[in-house]
Amino acid sequence: MDHTQYNIISIGNVGSKKGNYSISIYKAFRQGLTALDGFTHIQVLWWSHLIDDEENRKRVIYPKPYTKGPDRVGVFATRSPVRPNPVSLTAAQVISIDMESGIIELAYMDAEHGTPVIDIKPYHPSTERIKHAATPEWCSHWPQWYEDSGSFDWGSEMSFEE
Template identity: 30%
Template sequence: MSDTIRPGETLLPFDPGDRIEAGLSFVGVIRSDWSRGDCPRNIARARETGRPARIELRPGYAAALEGLETGQAIIVIGWLHGARRDLARQVPRHAGGPRGTFALRSPVRPNPLSLSVCRITWMERAAGQLGLDAIDLFDRTPVVDLKPWLPGADIPPEAHPG
């Protein structure tokens, strides 16, 4: 983790890691080809590479896959364990100026959670493994949770039919 900041960036006046108010239990780990320096910046770019990935659940979580099916879209929530947590305002290279952390999909955030919508390509329920069409996370990134992507719920309100 680097402590350097770019001109225009603002540090938080505290370390969010010192304000732990909840506990997490990782449910699994990502297995991908990605590491620091070569990981796509988002899921769309990861998908363009054609490189699949998989999730290996920790022992005891295999039964939680019941109801999921191959071909289904899911939301993968990861814990970006190597990411900085201390910036309130960032200056991304792709933007025209500073933006608040909550206005960005940057991995630098008070709680370094990632969110990727992926498609299940295969499942071995008994082994607690599922294949993903793509992922934009480093190999061995901890998985916090999986949720089904629901077409009626996971769209902005203005796009909702009716």
């Protein structure tokens, strides 16, 4: 099996304090924010550094992670941050962008304070939205829209069994 390694550098980090969320872009990458204003949402790729260890990178099967799901689910059928490469993805609403300071204020971000950000892409409906997407029956009752996910009872969907 080919285990080619790649060098990924962070472009900034997540700020998360008292319900305020932001991304601080390092000075060398701030010009990359040019023309990002006007997009209401961004896709943020970040490194789940707090759980990045050899054991977690080997995990490929989860026993019953979802209460209504199958008894076993493969890592690539989950959004778990525990995976061979702990890259996580968040769609985030942009509140403001300060080019000079490199600060992107967000409505919410599901990453810890200090989490490394490895890339940002604008959310673009023409490439991100799919008209006829389907999901397995066990998760077909989950919210269909990002905006509805905040009020959904996710706790009742997760079993956290080992």
